[in-house]
Amino acid sequence: xxxxxxxxxxxxxxxxxxxxxxxxxxxxxxxxxxxxxxxxxxxxxxxxxxxxxxxxxxxxxxxxxxxxxxxxxxxxxxxxxxxxxxxxxxxxxxxxxxxxxxxxxxxxxxxxxxxxxxxxxxxxxxxxxxxxxxxxxxxxxxxxxxxxxxxxxxxxxxxxxxxxxxxxxxxxxxxxxx
Ligand code: SF4
Numbered sequence: 001x002x003x004x005x006x007x008x009x010x011x012x013x014x015x016x017x018x019x020x021x022x023x024x025x026x027x028x029x030x031x032x033x034x035x036x037x038x039x040x041x042x043x044x045x046x047x048x049x050x051x052x053x054x055x056x057x058x059x060x061x062x063x064x065x066x067x068x069x070x071x072x073x074x075x076x077x078x079x080x081x082x083x084x085x086x087x088x089x090x091x092x093x094x095x096x097x098x099x100x101x102x103x104x105x106x107x108x109x110x111x112x113x114x115x116x117x118x119x120x121x122x123x124x125x126x127x128x129x130x131x132x133x134x135x136x137x138x139x140x141x142x143x144x145x146x147x148x149x150x151x152x153x154x155x156x157x158x159x160x161x162x163x164x165x166x167x168x169x170x171x172x173x174x175x176x177x178x
């Protein structure tokens with residue numbers, strides 16, 4: 001199994017999961033946020049490369065000692081990492097069991113991806129954007145029904161204490177055009 005990713009960022013602390021983390025940015029996103037800072041990487045496949053779960057493990061193993069000492073681990077971001085749920089599940093089967101696994105997700109993907117990863121994810125950082133459907137659509141180009149469904153799914157599975165909800169804040173707000 002292979003998947004596309006565009007970056008690995010090491011030695012992150014307290015910004016995307018418990019302890020010291022390595023961010024693995026996976027390719028592709030179903031949304032088109034007006035304020036996206038990763039557009040270039042998400043749309044140009046030439047900037048991504050293919051990797052297997054074992055190869056990724058080999059790359060991130062260098063920080064094993066930090067993960068063990070701080071209860072840290074891997075944060076999958078992107079893009080939308082949940083689109084790569086099968087790949088993440090395979091990675092989780094071979095990683096050291098002490099590593100914390102976090103996903104940064106918009107939740108705007110089919111529920112089956114969350115079902116696949118339910119046994120493996122320790123933390124969900126949810127980029128909820130806005131609960132108002134009209135505002136959400138004006139910024140992302142999509143409606144947020146699936147977001148609400150998936151958030152309820154995680155809550156129904158008693159994962160409330162593993163979810164951090166984040167909101168984008170900007171001092172230079174982009175005007176809403178309808
Ligand atoms: S969800 Fe994130 S990565 Fe995807 S388009 Fe929006 S800001 Fe960019």
